[in-house]
Amino acid sequence: MNLSRDNQYDAKDRLSGVGLQALRDEDLIVKVQEGDRRAFDEIVARYKGRLYSFILRMVKDPTTADELTQETLIRVFIHAEKYREIARFSTWIFTIATNLVRNTMRKRSRRPRLLSLNPAPEENEAIIDPPDPTADPSRGIEGEELGDLIAQATSKIPEKYRIPFLLREVEELTYEEIQQVTGLKLGTVRSRINRARNKFRQLIKPMLKNESLLADLERLEARAQQDRDQE
Amino acid sequence: MRCGKARQWLSLDLDDQLPHDRVIALEHHLDACSECRAYRDDLVTGHRILKATESQLSDSFEWRLRLRLNRTLEEAARLAPAPWLEPSGRIAGWWRHFGVAGAVGLAAVLTVALFAWPGGEIPLPLAGDSRTESDFEYLVPVASGEQNSGRVTGLIPSDRRSLSRHADRSAGWQRPVTGDGTGRTGTSGQFLSGWSGRSVSDLQTINALRIQNERLDTMVRHYQRQLQTFKAQLDTAGEDHLDLERAQ
Numbered sequence: 001m002n003l004s005r006d007n008q009y010d011a012k013d014r015l016s017g018v019g020l021q022a023l024r025d026e027d028l029i030v031k032v033q034e035g036d037r038r039a040f041d042e043i044v045a046r047y048k049g050r051l052y053s054f055i056l057r058m059v060k061d062p063t064t065a066d067e068l069t070q071e072t073l074i075r076v077f078i079h080a081e082k083y084r085e086i087a088r089f090s091t092w093i094f095t096i097a098t099n100l101v102r103n104t105m106r107k108r109s110r111r112p113r114l115l116s117l118n119p120a121p122e123e124n125e126a127i128i129d130p131p132d133p134t135a136d137p138s139r140g141i142e143g144e145e146l147g148d149l150i151a152q153a154t155s156k157i158p159e160k161y162r163i164p165f166l167l168r169e170v171e172e173l174t175y176e177e178i179q180q181v182t183g184l185k186l187g188t189v190r191s192r193i194n195r196a197r198n199k200f201r202q203l204i205k206p207m208l209k210n211e212s213l214l215a216d217l218e219r220l221e222a223r224a225q226q227d228r229d230q231e
Numbered sequence: 232m233r234c235g236k237a238r239q240w241l242s243l244d245l246d247d248q249l250p251h252d253r254v255i256a257l258e259h260h261l262d263a264c265s266e267c268r269a270y271r272d273d274l275v276t277g278h279r280i281l282k283a284t285e286s287q288l289s290d291s292f293e294w295r296l297r298l299r300l301n302r303t304l305e306e307a308a309r310l311a312p313a314p315w316l317e318p319s320g321r322i323a324g325w326w327r328h329f330g331v332a333g334a335v336g337l338a339a340v341l342t343v344a345l346f347a348w349p350g351g352e353i354p355l356p357l358a359g360d361s362r363t364e365s366d367f368e369y370l371v372p373v374a375s376g377e378q379n380s381g382r383v384t385g386l387i388p389s390d391r392r393s394l395s396r397h398a399d400r401s402a403g404w405q406r407p408v409t410g411d412g413t414g415r416t417g418t419s420g421q422f423l424s425g426w427s428g429r430s431v432s433d434l435q436t437i438n439a440l441r442i443q444n445e446r447l448d449t450m451v452r453h454y455q456r457q458l459q460t461f462k463a464q465l466d467t468a469g470e471d472h473l474d475l476e477r478a479q
């Protein structure tokens with residue numbers, strides 16, 4: 001059989017691609033350590049969305065979140081040999097992301113802020129107010145809009161509570177993994193998650209009374225389930 | 232149980248972190264407290280909302296990442312020295328510099344000794360010279376002719392360090408002594424054979440080889456950089472888009 005070089009490459013690609021999808025994250029990173037770029041592509045496919053979602057909720061700016069997601073993945077590739085299987089791969093990658101986020105936020109806080117002459121409401125007292133569905137009954141809260149409202153609410157949780165909260169609620173890391181990522185004591189992790197949940201509940205409380213929002217939430221969940229089934 | 236404690240335990244219970252006996256106590260409290268039940272429902276709904284509103288990345292993310300990664304690797308390859316040129320450690324590096332400096336110094340001394348010496352000869356004592364043997368300690372006797380006669384028949388330089396002393400004493404010295412005391416020249420024969428033109432040509436050969444070696448090293452580094460560029464191009468654009476002209 002006389003395959004062209006491109007065809008040979010594709011065939012090899014397909015074969016290895018099938019194998020890689022079945023591997024654990026920890027096995028993939030071992031392959032990356034051996035110089036396998038396809039294994040790295042698989043890691044990117046698995047983590048890019050999770051990382052972006054986590055980082056965006058921390059930094060609030062999509063461009064910065066995109067940038068930091070790329071930076072995290074590049075660091076994973078470049079420093080792959082530093083990974084040892086004493087911790088789960090997800091713990092390691094979220095540690096890198098968390099450190100990058102912290103550095104970015106620290107740099108941001110050092111920048112001088114412009115003071116407004118109009119007094120703004122206290123951040124902690126601000127409550128997220130969803131649009132009133134009774135004003136236009138035909139219009140529910142769209143998914144994007146709901147996302148913005150939640151992003152707004154999340155950003156009002158103080159950073160020290162937000163990191164463990166998001167790692168638990170969105171990334172579903174265990175308490176021990178969050179302890180490793182943040183370097184906090186286990187008791188502190190527990191209490192911070194509890195406080196953040198309480199804070200988040202206060203912030204979204206008005207939304208939870210909104211029937212159309214709950215309907216919208218169910219629609220979003222059904223769509224997400226459909227996407228998962230298709231994959 | 233107070234509601235404050237129950238809500239603390241609720242958070243742990245949602246994450247399966249609550250011990251079994253406390254789970255039972257919490258359930259008892261929830262059966263009796265509608266506010267804490269509502270609190271639990273809010274936490275569950277909050278979690279659902281967070282999961283449902285995860286943001287999506289743009290489609291171009293992966294190729295942008297790939298491009299950035301290739302650029303990073305290319306940059307790293309450009310900055311890194313070739314492995315065989317990299318010293319294995321600080322001491323190795325120090326010795327390398329020391330070795331190079333020593334070799335250059337030695338080459339300079341030899342060049343001066345060979346080409347700048349007056350008459351190209353090493354001064355030796357003349358017949359009838361009034362100076363004592365200790366003045367010529369840098370020379371050692373060479374036995375020839377009559378053994379154990381006590382007569383010096385020839386002399387060779389004892390070591391290279393005394394070259395500077397030779398320079399000081401060279402003035403006024405004309406010819407070395409010979410076995411028969413006739414004052415015949417000592418330039419030919421055994422004791423000056425170490426300074427023949429052959430050594431000079433060896434040094435020149437070594438020097439030429441070193442220059443050639445440096446040139447080859449430079450070429451190897453150049454081709455390594457070119458190889459990295461090709462690999463990066465191959466990864467990003469594919470085989471058909473290799474910029475061979477630019478690389479050359």
